[in-house]
Amino acid sequence: MPGSRTAVYDEHADWYNDHMSADGVGHYVQRVHETLGDLLGHGSGTCLDVCCGTGAHASRLGELGWTPLGVDLSRGQLRHAVRRLPVAVADATALPLADGSVPAAVCVLASTDVPDYAAVLREIARVLAPGGRFVHLGVHPCFVGAFADRSDPPRVVVDPGYTDRSRRFDGGNPAGVRVRVGAWHLPMADLLNAATTTGLRLTRTAENGPDGIPELFGFLTVKEEADDTSPHRSLQLGPSGV
Template identity: 35%
Template structure:
């Protein structure tokens, strides 16, 4: 069980701001005293002091359930991670040769559409029927398949490029998924992989979802990894690193003008806007995602399924 407390979260943000300030040398006396004063205020705020947190049970809601809820508004403006991840992915794709491409975990087809526009022959695969419905509406002339990343509906050596965006945090082990990508890629083919950054997961933990049958809130299980985990999974399969980038949250993204009218007493990212200086110190210029560009070794020997 995980107990998610709005007061606990804000105290954690204040603590993260202090620790980062100490580490980076930006925590002068005024900054430290301001954080301590805000901590005292937080502890004395009745709306927070008496607010009940939420006890959530990890693993009681599926990825399919979450994406069913997300599908209608996934492409709406303001998804901060997509806003930072997408330009990096597109810049990499702009430099790749045209050919057959797979958008694995394509979602609503945002990268599928870009690949298609560049001139690739694209196939889209996703496990969520709700997200695929949106993709098919957007791109009626593209082949989409409902399938899992562990069992891609493509033969060996079928594509020149694989894109997998913001999806592998939902799988418990990277190696089987990357092995499947290596199987469908031709020798010398390219893999562009993006994921939520491990550091971001600490300052913006997963929020609780709708209650389950027992009335408890649900917590989606996610797997956030250090950068070394991607290398440990990719290199033995014959992938070579061509580029790695960690898009960062821009400075000034949290301002007092965006504060809500009332103080939320439940776990919500709106809480961050009530103490923007601490939130900015903890979050600004911190990595939100990681984007990898791998290339499969053209001289790799053996069966694709053995990689």
């Protein structure tokens, strides 16, 4: 699993690579990339793709002028990602980068794949340079999850399970990602608080989805001050980065 110490995505890596490239999710990926571009904007230098998976979003980062660098714990996923961007095997809660070393970072469609997303955000804040940008983009915490009944589109009916922060395998597409690897739910307030308590300044939010019902939620944050309290780490890549 990206960003977790147990890479459960390994056994699903080939399926996921095909799934994200399939015609059936093409419009979804297009919305993801549109929203990512809207939040991150154009720039130059390294953009760290945290929990990069198969590298499905590297092309969009390149179109925006950034040089993507991916990190993920799943070697199975990185077998596909290495064809799309330089990569390193790493846990997202212990990134192998020095403090304040990258001008930009993103985490796309991965927040539900980690049990402690707040710890991931703290690590991202540590490695961001002062003035650096970080974009979170994921499933909408209010309308997508095991607590959300989407069987009668475009209606979404939310039940009290919205407050359940545990990992669940039910709900959603019966042939999709969640039934294979599960998902940790993070309510909207928890998600925003996790970001702002790292010292990152929230500057913009975005929602996107069909029929006026948001299925994606993202935000842009900016690091205002360097954080010198953590031990320095240096990124080390093998011949192929994996």
